[in-house]
Amino acid sequence: MQKKTLTSKAGTAGHFAIDNAAALMCVVLILYNALFTKNFVQINSLWNLIAQTTSLMFVTMGMTLVISAGCTDLSVGAIMAISSSICGEYIVSGGNQAAAIFLALGISLVCGLINGTLVARYKLQPLVAMLVARMVYRAAAQIYTSGIARNVSSSIGAFIAQKRLFSFRLPVIVIPMILVIFLTWFIAKKTSFGKHVEAVGNNQRTAYLCGISVAGTIVAVYLFSSVLAGFGGLIELFRSGATDANTIGLDYEMSAIAAVTIGGTSMRGGKARIYGSIAGALLMTLITMTVNFSNITYQMANILKGVVIVFALALHSIERS
Amino acid sequence: MENQKTEKQEYLLEARNIYKSFSTVPALTNVDFNLRRGEVMALMGENGAGKSTLIKIITGLYTKDSGQVLLDGKEIRARSVLESQQLGIQSVFQELNLSPFLSVAENLFIGHEIRNKRGLIDWKKTNEEAKQILAEMSVYIDVKKPLKDLTAAVQQMVAIARAVVVNAKVLILDEATSSLDADEVEVLFREIRRLKTKGIGIIYITHRMNEVFAISDRITVLRNGHLIGVYESAAINMSQLISSMIGDAKGREVVVRKKENPELKNAPVLYSLRNINKKNRLYNVDLEIKSGEIVGLAGLLGSGRTELARIIFGDDQDFTGERYFKGERVNLKSPAASIKNGIAYCTEERRSEGIFALMGVDDNIIMPSMDSYVRFGVINRKKKNAVVKEYIGRLAVKTPSSSMEIRKLSGGNQQKALVARWLCMDTKLIIFDEPTRGIDVGAKAEIEKLIQELAEQGLAVLYISSEFEELVRGCDRVIVLYEGHVVSELSGMDISNESITNAIAEGGRTVRDAKKLQEEKGV
Numbered sequence: 001m002q003k004k005t006l007t008s009k010a011g012t013a014g015h016f017a018i019d020n021a022a023a024l025m026c027v028v029l030i031l032y033n034a035l036f037t038k039n040f041v042q043i044n045s046l047w048n049l050i051a052q053t054t055s056l057m058f059v060t061m062g063m064t065l066v067i068s069a070g071c072t073d074l075s076v077g078a079i080m081a082i083s084s085s086i087c088g089e090y091i092v093s094g095g096n097q098a099a100a101i102f103l104a105l106g107i108s109l110v111c112g113l114i115n116g117t118l119v120a121r122y123k124l125q126p127l128v129a130m131l132v133a134r135m136v137y138r139a140a141a142q143i144y145t146s147g148i149a150r151n152v153s154s155s156i157g158a159f160i161a162q163k164r165l166f167s168f169r170l171p172v173i174v175i176p177m178i179l180v181i182f183l184t185w186f187i188a189k190k191t192s193f194g195k196h197v198e199a200v201g202n203n204q205r206t207a208y209l210c211g212i213s214v215a216g217t218i219v220a221v222y223l224f225s226s227v228l229a230g231f232g233g234l235i236e237l238f239r240s241g242a243t244d245a246n247t248i249g250l251d252y253e254m255s256a257i258a259a260v261t262i263g264g265t266s267m268r269g270g271k272a273r274i275y276g277s278i279a280g281a282l283l284m285t286l287i288t289m290t291v292n293f294s295n296i297t298y299q300m301a302n303i304l305k306g307v308v309i310v311f312a313l314a315l316h317s318i319e320r321s
Numbered sequence: 322m323e324n325q326k327t328e329k330q331e332y333l334l335e336a337r338n339i340y341k342s343f344s345t346v347p348a349l350t351n352v353d354f355n356l357r358r359g360e361v362m363a364l365m366g367e368n369g370a371g372k373s374t375l376i377k378i379i380t381g382l383y384t385k386d387s388g389q390v391l392l393d394g395k396e397i398r399a400r401s402v403l404e405s406q407q408l409g410i411q412s413v414f415q416e417l418n419l420s421p422f423l424s425v426a427e428n429l430f431i432g433h434e435i436r437n438k439r440g441l442i443d444w445k446k447t448n449e450e451a452k453q454i455l456a457e458m459s460v461y462i463d464v465k466k467p468l469k470d471l472t473a474a475v476q477q478m479v480a481i482a483r484a485v486v487v488n489a490k491v492l493i494l495d496e497a498t499s500s501l502d503a504d505e506v507e508v509l510f511r512e513i514r515r516l517k518t519k520g521i522g523i524i525y526i527t528h529r530m531n532e533v534f535a536i537s538d539r540i541t542v543l544r545n546g547h548l549i550g551v552y553e554s555a556a557i558n559m560s561q562l563i564s565s566m567i568g569d570a571k572g573r574e575v576v577v578r579k580k581e582n583p584e585l586k587n588a589p590v591l592y593s594l595r596n597i598n599k600k601n602r603l604y605n606v607d608l609e610i611k612s613g614e615i616v617g618l619a620g621l622l623g624s625g626r627t628e629l630a631r632i633i634f635g636d637d638q639d640f641t642g643e644r645y646f647k648g649e650r651v652n653l654k655s656p657a658a659s660i661k662n663g664i665a666y667c668t669e670e671r672r673s674e675g676i677f678a679l680m681g682v683d684d685n686i687i688m689p690s691m692d693s694y695v696r697f698g699v700i701n702r703k704k705k706n707a708v709v710k711e712y713i714g715r716l717a718v719k720t721p722s723s724s725m726e727i728r729k730l731s732g733g734n735q736q737k738a739l740v741a742r743w744l745c746m747d748t749k750l751i752i753f754d755e756p757t758r759g760i761d762v763g764a765k766a767e768i769e770k771l772i773q774e775l776a777e778q779g780l781a782v783l784y785i786s787s788e789f790e791e792l793v794r795g796c797d798r799v800i801v802l803y804e805g806h807v808v809s810e811l812s813g814m815d816i817s818n819e820s821i822t823n824a825i826a827e828g829g830r831t832v833r834d835a836k837k838l839q840e841e842k843g844v
Contacts, residue, residue, distance in 0.1 A: 190699055190700060191695075191698045191699055191700065192691045192692070192694075192695045192698055192699075192700055193698060195680075195684055195688070195691060195700070198677070198679075198680060198684075199677050199680065199684075199688055202677040202678060202679050202680060203673070203674065203676075203677060203678070205673065205674045206673075206674045206675060206676065206677055207677075207688075208655075208656060209634075209636065209656050209666065209668065209674055210656070210660075210688045210689040210742075211655075211656050211657035211659075211660040211661070211689045212657070212688070212689075213657065270677070270678070270679035270680070271679050271680075
């Protein structure tokens with residue numbers, strides 16, 4: 001953290017609360033569950049929370065970079081459907097598991113390349129381009145699987161999704177999640193590419209005048225987002241043990257954008273806040289879990305998420321004025 | 322006017338004993354300010370003097386900690402710009418607060434629409450009135466055109482015309498001339514004088530010294546949040562005003578470059594342009610710059626100065642002609658290619674294409690040269706920080722920390738950071754486009770001095786400025802442009818304010834005559 005200039009104590013506390021809104025709300029929900037949900041305070045609840053967040057965390061990390069470059073990626077949920085369908089169908093037809101995974105990720109990258117090219121090369125409005133991509137990719141997945149859900153059993157899948165390690169029963173799935181967080185943080189904060197992303201998000205014209213390849217940066221960011229979405233789809237596939245082009249990844253783009261904005265990354269771009277996004281993604285899962293535990297209608301979760309997003313955005317706009 | 326001039330209402334607008342602090346740091350300390358009817362009051366001071374804070378308190382953007390603001394002798398407490406506008410205080414800022422996609426007439430009457438009996442907007446009448454109001458100002462344009470299609474000067478006039486529409490009592494012009502050329506400023510001044518006769522009081526803020534004396538009746542000077550004095554414009558001269566603004570003038574004298582530099586004569590040409598043409602913008606332009614030389618580009622707005630700079634920097638490909646760098650013909654297709662060759666461009670649009678507002682001073686400085694701190698894509702922090710620290714020190718960029726967001730610095734310090742951006746790499750030719758625009762007197766002198774030092778270190782400098790005094794002080798040679806034609810080249814002792822102005826005037830005549838001749842031939 002940078003040194004803050006002289007401000008009153010209340011101001012500093014307010015700033016802290018606004019900067020860490022997502023994390024604070026996570027704490028509130030955890031306390032609430034600790035008090036009112038039976039058997040919540042045990043290590044397995046934590047593992048459940050993390051395991052359920054993993055696929056969203058992948059998507060959210062990609063989305064953080066996309067948004068900090070001043071773009072959005074609405075196709076991530078559909079890419080999850082594509083990658084899970086391709087991998088699942090390939091395994092079911094007797095193909096090699098590793099080959100299935102690589103194939104799925106490869107196709108995800110192709111989707112990202114299309115997204116990036118539409119936005120950066122052909123200068124389509126990102127929102128329009130993404131709405132189209134979202135529609136087309138999911139339709140492609142549905143056509144490919146004929147809309148039929150299929151059970152998929154695989155040894156890699158079982159290992160990643162079900163295996164627990166050590167005496168404290170650490171789910172294997174936690175490991176890729178930590179890796180992707182570290183990778184994204186490293187790219188955003190330590191590499192020249194990360195700086196280029198923020199520069200493009202700040203001001204494309206200035207970035208161009210500084211010799212940065214604006215189009216190249218945008219394409220790369222979409223590639224990153226799509227391959228992480230591809231991973232997210234695979235994780236969902238392994239966790240559920242079935243392909244389902246109709247439901248896998250549905251509304252993930254919304255949850256991811258919500259997680260990123262609650263985490264403090266501005267939709268206008270220019271700055272990636274990785275810690276905020278992590279807390280934002282956990283918060284999304286916590287809201288769903290809390291609603292489930294409290295025996296409230298499932299749909300209530302989406303209303304709560306909406307409230308939380310508006311609240312977080314209001315906080316940030318107060319901070320700015 | 323129905324208001325009789327009683328003693329109480331001597332002033333149209335008055336601010337008494339204004340105190341305002343930002344988290345315990347005082348921005349204004351017990352400042353008094355007053356404005357009479359039909360008067361132009363210049364508000365002067367360096368950046369950070371408190372000018373804009375005072376204006377923002379008057380217009381309701383900030384709330385004061387203590388003190389009073391009186392309009393027509395009655396205390397007002399505007400809590401928003403809208404409220405102050407309803408009271409009759411209208412402001413025109415450097416960045417226009419108009420809507421570029423709406424028509425001129427819509428912009429003029431927005432919030433004051435002329436309606437017909439059924440409550441709908443009467444477009445015919447609106448357009449007619451808009452046309453008439455602008456005609457009174459000798460502006461003859463199609464009022465149905467969207468505002469963005471007009472020149473900066475006309476847009477500025479529309480903003481002022483709006484003050485007439487809303488029946489403003491007080492008009493605040495904040496750096497309203499910064500994008501205008503000399504002729505356009507004259508038109509604006511004519512309009513200001515006309516508004517004066519209507520009894521409107523005008524607060525005029527500018528960085529251009531000669532404008533202050535040309536238009537203002539009185540001058541209020543602020544420094545570090547204190548009122549320094551109120552002067553009759555006729556009773557004070559330029560140097561008195563400057564010393565009043567900057568206080569102790571020690572160490573701030575402007576260096577005048579020694580004229581006639583014999584070493585330059587034999588130096589090889591670093592960069593040259595041959596026969597550059599750009600449709601409707603540039604005509605047969607030749608240009609040569611040597612290492613260690615400062616070449617000025619003088620001309621009015623629209624003379625093609627910036628267009629030329631962008632062609633040199635590879636930002637504009639839509640032209641014909643040849644470019645030579647170190648004696649070889651080059652085809653620089655992008656800024657990236659130019660930067661690799663050691664050509665840098667310090668833009669005139671600091672905010673919109675200079676800074677990365679949300680990034681730290683450090684990242685802003687190293688952005689174009691980042692490759693030299695990178696191995697396998699990873700930035701070497703130590704190396705980066707050392708360079709950043711060195712250049713923040715060398716250019717005296719005032720910032721609490723090197724990772725401070727650059728938008729939080731003053732304009733002058735932002736500009737210095739942007740210069741540092743191009744100096745911390747292997748730059749051979751640097752183009753400065755209006756490097757002193759919108760920054761305070763002290764920082765201006767520092768930047769001018771810095772440019773001199775760069776040339777002494779062997780850099781080639783192309784210096785674009787609307788303030789001819791700067792070119793006179795700083796340049797070895799000055800190339801004068803008029804509407805895209807090179808009309809004169811001055812060097813050494815021949816460079817003076819008069820010689821540049823004369824060259825533009827004469828060039829204007831020659832170019833016009835040539836055009837006329839062509840037209841006659843065409844007929």
